[in-house]
Amino acid sequence: MKKDKKFAIILIIAAILIAIVPLFALKGAEFGGSDDAGSQMIEEIHGEYTPWFTPVLETLIGGEIPGEVESLIFCVQTGIGVGIIAFIMGRFVERRKNEKNIITVEGK
Template identity: 45%
Template sequence: MKNSKKVILILILCVIIAVVPLMMIKDSEFGGADGQAEEVIAELNPDYEPWFDPIIELPGGETESLLFALQAAIGAGVIGLGFGYFIGRKKYKQA
């Protein structure tokens, strides 16, 4: 088996290991700033109705945390790739 196939298989396995347990937990109590903001809005203006409803209803707060962490990791990867590209380009241009 080639290295690229091994890497892809390991990445898929990592995603399965991270996602399956979070999807199985239905009533989690962990919440973020969105839930707290919703409570404050309900206290200040009980008649407030949101403009939009969520497209997908996630099973719990852990799933939202996973998606937020995944978004942060992808963003950090893109920024790191950009810095690496520009530093490498500058380094080899001077040589």
């Protein structure tokens, strides 16, 4: 097996472990968002916490966004980010291939 293939397999296994281990290590734990944790911490320290900003979508619909819609928006945002990162990485790979081809053609 090539060195690069072994390294890729190790990285995939590490990513899977990073995703799965917390689910089993913290049984019964409640996984919440950072915004909720931050507002709770501020309330503990300061006492009275009033948000100074209301999200645009909450203003438009006149209430809180349902959890399913929040998850959908988060997933769409994640997909867009992954697409941008994959595009940039693809450009770097193709640029490297083109540079190697140019060097090979010029070297002949």
